[in-house]
Amino acid sequence: MSSLIELTLAQALDGLKTKKFTATELTQAYIKATEKCRSLNAYIVETPELALKQAKESDARYASGKALPMDGLPLGIKDLFCTDNVQTTAGSNILRGFKPQYESTVTAQLFRDGAVMLGKLNLDEFAMGSANITSAYGNVINPWSGSDPANAVRKLVPGGSSGGSAAAVAARCAIAATGTDTGGSIRQPAAFTGITGIKPTYGRCSRWGIVAYASSLDQAGPMTRDVRDAAIMLKSMAGYDPKDSTSVNRPVPNYLDALEGGIAGLRIGIPKEYRVDGMPAEVETLWQQGIKMLQDAGAEIVDISLPHTKYALATYYIVATAECSSNLARYDGVRFGQREAGKNLIEMYETTRAKGFGAEVRRRIMLGTYVLSAGYYDAYYLKGQKVRNAIARDFGQAFKQCDAILTPTAPSDAFAIGEKQDDPIKMWLNDVFTVPVNLAGLPAMSLPVGLSANKLPLGLQIIGRPFDESTVLGIGAALEAAAGFKALPPFHA
Amino acid sequence: MSIDKNTVARIANLARIRLTEDEQNAMTREFQAILGWIDQLQEVNTDDIPPLTSVVEVTLPLRDDKVADGGYPEDVLANAPKQAAGFFVVPKVIE
Amino acid sequence: MTANKNLQDNLIRGETGDWEIVIGMEVHAQVLSESKLFSSAATAFGAEPNAQVSFVDAAMPGMLPVINKKCVEQAVRTGLGINAKINLHSVFDRKNYFYADLPSGYQISQFKDPIVGKGQIELDMPDGSTRTIGITRLHLEQDAGKSMHDQSPTESYIDLNRSGVALMEIVSEPDLRSSEEAGLYLKKLRTILRYLGTCDGNMDEGSMRADVNVSVRKPGDPLGTRCEIKNVNSMRFVVQAVEYEARRQIEIIEGGGVIKQETRLFDNAKGETRSMRSKEEAHDYRYFPDPDLLPLILDEAWVNHIKATLPELPDDRKNRYIKDFGLTSYDAGVLVAEKDTAVYFENAAKGREGKLAANWVMGELFGALNKENKTISESPVSADALGGLLDLIMNGTISGRTAKEVFEEMYASGKPAAKIVEEKGLQQVSDVGELEKAIDDVIAQNPDKVAEYRGGKDKLFGFFVGQVMKNTGGKANPGVVNDLLKKKLAG
Ligand SMILES: [Mg+2]
């Protein structure tokens, strides 16, 4: 039955509906796959009993002809989503052993639609990172190792923060996974592992029950084998939630419809600012190939300008860290999570937080505390918010000329663990193309379009208008068809 | 803007994160670099641009005043590092 | 302490001259609502620990706030009740600080853009005049939980039932000039909140707490450095705290010292304020707009609707009492201070003599209630029943004197006045024939006194009245007796 894990989510749904196999069989195949892929360290917690129980219920529904839209599909869940009575750590020591007594809205909707949970996926601590090297539960390994034999030893990063999700989907130890994206955390790892990931419009998926990193930027989305799978899974994840005041109440379209129409006549914007110093020529080449593919599919290519692009990263590191410094104040050892001893309350706080948080999280909390503190607020936080507006306005202007924007997802292919680790700014530059999208709250998808000279996947990013995930998915489908990316990582289940 | 070790210590205190002397030194150097990089924002003329706090273009939703939550102290206390008689217990608070 | 207060001008006589006290108040008033400001957990007082706590109130990971419409409405209603500007656009900010009973590590409050702007409150001064006190702003914010420090020598216990309950913080201008004014301000504010139904004003249960900012200066000088006395939880303590703090500051300045701006605590038992150390350096709240919430935009029509449905407020009611019932400003002020009292008074006074009703409510009724520490809603004599007694006075059935006796019986037995009067035969005798006969008897029995009176000893008139009353068992209508006696004695 090992061939079951080769099926895409859409294919598996067909197989289940036509009774070629059962949800239990599919789930068992994936439980085996997770065991086989343990060297990737993609899962923090595996939940095979829960998965089999859910699969059994799913089979009962299929037997009675009452199958649900995601029925019997074995997913990995990023360990940032709170799951009822299943340990949720956010990749941090400070939440070791924490078992929420509630279920996040997004995972609740997936389970409502019949999905099965294989376990909780590793990630950068509190979703802060671009390489999945900041987790308290160890690094995640990219199942791709490329053509450089040294990589087999050094190991490559899967990108981050949804590195466990990306590695699991790429290595076929989950049929699909949930991710979250604050500055590129779905799209960049998707690009590094050769899979598809979409960050929906801010407000499209509920944030309720997702451990918060930066509230005005965080957004959940699906990470899948292909665009069709993304369309199916997003439909389940999206929707208005009265428990999230920033959730937007508008109907969720049938995203599958968007894959059918073609892209003839659509205007695709190409921003001239999406070229950075030191960006390898092959990224530029891939971008040009992507442009050509869309043109061949009937799209009109338009040159656009997003003049404030170069300020997006610095803006992001003000806004995101300011919010995180406040969001992470609740991890104080009082009500949940780990507590370090202290002879009084303040000492307990200080040691709990010093030991509970890793270096990157401490750095960002400190930076955020600084930019909000008396005397620096105007120069940093307020300035950041204004530049954020300038960046958002750039997109607003651009969308007067085009219907969607095509860019590279990341400025390079996957790098080795240990690289860029000594210089935070160098590491942060990974997100230079993805961060502006979060600042503007727009939907964007990364999908694999080709391989680098080192035989590593490279992705392109499609950015859409607010709540126009349909157009993004439609263009994605066209690009996917033209690119014909079928490569599999050398390591997979 | 430049940052010194005293400021780093003050920020660590505000953030309730204990830093060793070495960590303070290292973080001061790191912050000097990061803030130097962030200072590029001063190039942007934002005189006529209001700050953006949310990209969501709807207004704050208001809920009805109904009691529909709470009443589960066991769940609230389920993950408490220390509890007694239905209370969370912490080391002594000293003013 | 050497400083003495002069009650005439509110100034304190110090060794170096007169001092003026300057007071501003920040009152935290708990919003009357069923559920919390940002969660649907209950707000009721006195539940088991942590029983009224949602995952949101405990700041569990991933939890998000959703605002309660009723709390917004209550803030708007209060703003309208203090003649304040309602801001149709307001913003919720996070005030960041660590404390054991602040689960999220920040309080959601309003900093730059509060829901209510400038307004004012009229104080009713004891001499019948009024003073206008400026209101700076009113904003909505969350309450914190409760820490208990006496359960264990090394630990504190935390109950989050109050965590997230809605508060209105009402900030006054530094317009108050004495401890009495501070007390009057708090009292008047409470009256308004109770009339509006936006806060129950129960200071015992912590529904209203005051932070009092006190400074002193020589009259005419610029404002002095102020100290903030935190969480004073009764009217009496507010008065005591201001008195103590002003004298403390005067002593320091007159002794050559300077006042340090600081937060102080009022010790209820000792009647003193003392410094809360360690706070100075920690005051960097890093306010910023809460990214989990959006700006609060109010519909002007909705605000107007709330305005149209406001109840009659104490000041309007007071003016009406002065105009319609002919009451003095002071009496009207006393009667409207509690809505229950005002309603009682109006029911008792309706269709009757307002002044008479006011005297009875404020005199006999208050006296009897106070003796037993009862509120007016617990009065054994209803407003209608008191009205019945007033009717008997007004139509001459009983005298005022007798009425007091009847009232005592009404208060004790709950019987209506008319019944008591009838049972005890207390009706006044106003019948002229009957009274003439009694007078004739008295004149006949005292010929020498009559002669003395007629000889010019006017003072004896009272003697004759007394005799008539005595012979009629006190039931004679004194007015009628006077008239008849005068005629008869004149011969
Ligand atoms: Mg806390």
Ligand SMILES: [Zn+2]
């Ligand atoms: Zn306050």
